[in-house]
Amino acid sequence: MSSAQGALLGTSLAKTYHVKDQPPVEVLKDCSFEFEPAMLNVVMGTSGCGKSTLAHMLAGYVRPDQGTLTIDGEPITDSGPDRLVVFQETALWPWMTVEENVVFGPLSRGGSRSKAVAASNNLLQRFGLGEFKDKYPGQLSGGMMRRAELAQALINSPKVMILDEPFRGLDVMTRELMQEYYLKLFEDTRLSTVFITAELEEALFLADRIYLMSDAPGRIVKIIDVDLPRPREISCTATKRYAELEQEALAALYAGQGEEDQL
Amino acid sequence: MTDTNLPAPHAANLPIEKYVLAVTGLVGFVVLWYASVKWLPIDAFNRLPDPLAVIVEWTSPDPDYGISIFTADYYTHIFYSTYRALSAFVLAVVLGVPLGIFMGWKKSVHNYAYSLLGLLRPVPPLAWVPIAILLFPGVELAVIFVTFLVAFFATTMNTLVGVKAIPEDYFRAAACFGASDRDILRDIVIPGAMPSIFTGLQIAMGAAWFSLAAGEMIAAQYGLGFIIWEAYNLIQYPTIVIGMATLGLVGYVSSMLVRWVGKRLMVWHEQKLGMAG
Numbered sequence: 170m171s172s173a174q175g176a177l178l179g180t181s182l183a184k185t186y187h188v189k190d191q192p193p194v195e196v197l198k199d200c201s202f203e204f205e206p207a208m209l210n211v212v213m214g215t216s217g218c219g220k221s222t223l224a225h226m227l228a229g230y231v232r233p234d235q236g237t238l239t240i241d242g243e244p245i246t247d248s249g250p251d252r253l254v255v256f257q258e259t260a261l262w263p264w265m266t267v268e269e270n271v272v273f274g275p276l277s278r279g280g281s282r283s284k285a286v287a288a289s290n291n292l293l294q295r296f297g298l299g300e301f302k303d304k305y306p307g308q309l310s311g312g313m314m315r316r317a318e319l320a321q322a323l324i325n326s327p328k329v330m331i332l333d334e335p336f337r338g339l340d341v342m343t344r345e346l347m348q349e350y351y352l353k354l355f356e357d358t359r360l361s362t363v364f365i366t367a368e369l370e371e372a373l374f375l376a377d378r379i380y381l382m383s384d385a386p387g388r389i390v391k392i393i394d395v396d397l398p399r400p401r402e403i404s405c406t407a408t409k410r411y412a413e414l415e416q417e418a419l420a421a422l423y424a425g426q427g428e429e430d431q432l
Numbered sequence: 433m434t435d436t437n438l439p440a441p442h443a444a445n446l447p448i449e450k451y452v453l454a455v456t457g458l459v460g461f462v463v464l465w466y467a468s469v470k471w472l473p474i475d476a477f478n479r480l481p482d483p484l485a486v487i488v489e490w491t492s493p494d495p496d497y498g499i500s501i502f503t504a505d506y507y508t509h510i511f512y513s514t515y516r517a518l519s520a521f522v523l524a525v526v527l528g529v530p531l532g533i534f535m536g537w538k539k540s541v542h543n544y545a546y547s548l549l550g551l552l553r554p555v556p557p558l559a560w561v562p563i564a565i566l567l568f569p570g571v572e573l574a575v576i577f578v579t580f581l582v583a584f585f586a587t588t589m590n591t592l593v594g595v596k597a598i599p600e601d602y603f604r605a606a607a608c609f610g611a612s613d614r615d616i617l618r619d620i621v622i623p624g625a626m627p628s629i630f631t632g633l634q635i636a637m638g639a640a641w642f643s644l645a646a647g648e649m650i651a652a653q654y655g656l657g658f659i660i661w662e663a664y665n666l667i668q669y670p671t672i673v674i675g676m677a678t679l680g681l682v683g684y685v686s687s688m689l690v691r692w693v694g695k696r697l698m699v700w701h702e703q704k705l706g707m708a709g
Contacts, residue, residue: 230604248608260605264623264700273619274609305700325609 175329175361177204182236196222198386207359211376219387220365224333228254253322257334259314261306267317268302274325292320312343329361356400391421481670489670497668512654517640520579528587536595553585557643575647582643583636590632594625630694641683
């Protein structure tokens with residue numbers, strides 16, 4: 170995995186959804202950002218602020234009404250294996266075994282089966298799913314499904330991983346384990362990442378840089394560089410620097426909410 | 433996480449209980465039937481054959497009205513009905529499943545076919561009989577056609593619903609990995625719709641039998657529907673019930689076969705249901 174790839178640049182993105190018989194909903198407006206490659210970029214915002222729309226845009230599922238979006242200088246016009254998304258809902262196909270799910274990408278692009286299976290074994294081993302490759306997704310726990318999905322995405326060597334609240338819905342223990350998992354994966358590979366979350370703790374623990382989003386119509390209102398040393402352990406959340414960063418983020422979040430909350 | 437092979441918690445004591453209840457239901461029905469025919473002072477009931485008379489006739493080596501498990505005629509009728517139901521069913525699967533798949537998957541096919549199907553579907557099978565007889569050179573084809581229609585609608589509609597129910601994310605994921613339409617059809621659409629397709633096939637099998645019997649009553653010289661109607665006209669009442677019970681049995685067995693094949697093909701689905709239970 171080349172580390173210099175996966176720079177995402179968004180300029181003045183805007184998106185409004187029109188639902189019949191309802192007022193239009195302005196989801197994104199003047200949303201600009203530069204996600205540097207080989208970084209763990211976290212986008213944080215309250216629910217309904219347009220985070221998921223942003224994820225869909227980066228993936229190429231949704232077109233912006235205005236503004237431009239590029240990856241390594243090339244405009245994003247469609248979905249593709251260079252930008253893979255892990256959503257909060259599992260997208261593993263329930264009728265395929267874990268291994269069949271993982272090798273689907275390489276095989277559908279005409280890759281050799283033996284190579285794909287070898288790569289899959291390698292990834293599943295690494296994610297602690299080696300024994301589960303012949304199980305169906307319905308037989309796995311929530312955390313295992315997320316890991317299988319990561320393997321399913323990573324086997325395609327994407328330039329950038331987009332994770333849209335990937336650990337939402339998992340229990341607290343599993344969630345922490347998964348965060349540590351992803352952290353280790355990132356620290357090993359430096360795979361360019363856009364990680365979307367609504368949880369400040371998760372953002373601070375994982376991020377190189379946090380992009381705070383305003384409420385809808387969403388735009389990036391503040392960037393916080395998280396300079397906690399890597400490799401990180403969960404203990405870093407008890408440091409003074411972590412507390413300072415948390416204060417800074419909270420201050421920015423409350424400032425952004427403004428008048429409405431004082432009612 | 434590793435306990436995936438355990439049965440569902442309530443499964444252990446179920447089978448015996450299930451059979452006891454099933455047998456109780458059956459026996460109860462037969463007793464009620466016997467009682468109403470023999471003891472109820474109502475003419476309508478007294479005309480009916482009682483279960484004993486039916487069983488005696490059914491298992492008699494020398495039946496009063498010519499049809500029992502020891503006569504070749506009995507099996508000829510079963511053979512004709514089964515052959516018609518199966519031909520209609522196979523035809524319905526071969527045409528209905530692909531049509532349903534493409535209607536569910538491709539908007540344009542859906543737009544072409546949906547309102548037409550919607551209009552034709554509510555027409556009961558019996559209403560098709562005259563047209564079918566005019567349309568086809570022999571009675572045989574006409575009966576098969578009428579039987580086919582009902583099975584075809586059930587198959588098409590359930591397949592369509594099955595494809596529609598596949599979450600959009602499954603298609604998205606496949607597309608973003610670079611899958612072609614052919615891959616998506618083979619790996620996403622067909623397996624994703626499979627549970628619903630098999631529900632449709634079971635309904636189709638059942639529907640095939642009931643419209644078959646109706647068709648045979650009107651336009652056939654052989655078959656279980658035919659013997660029911662013939663026995664009625666000739667006042668051979670026990671034979672009516674023999675025909676009905678046989679229809680029930682072959683219908684039940686054929687639905688069971690469809691279910692069995694479905695289970696074989698969809699290990700993943702069974703396991704998912706097992707986990708949920």
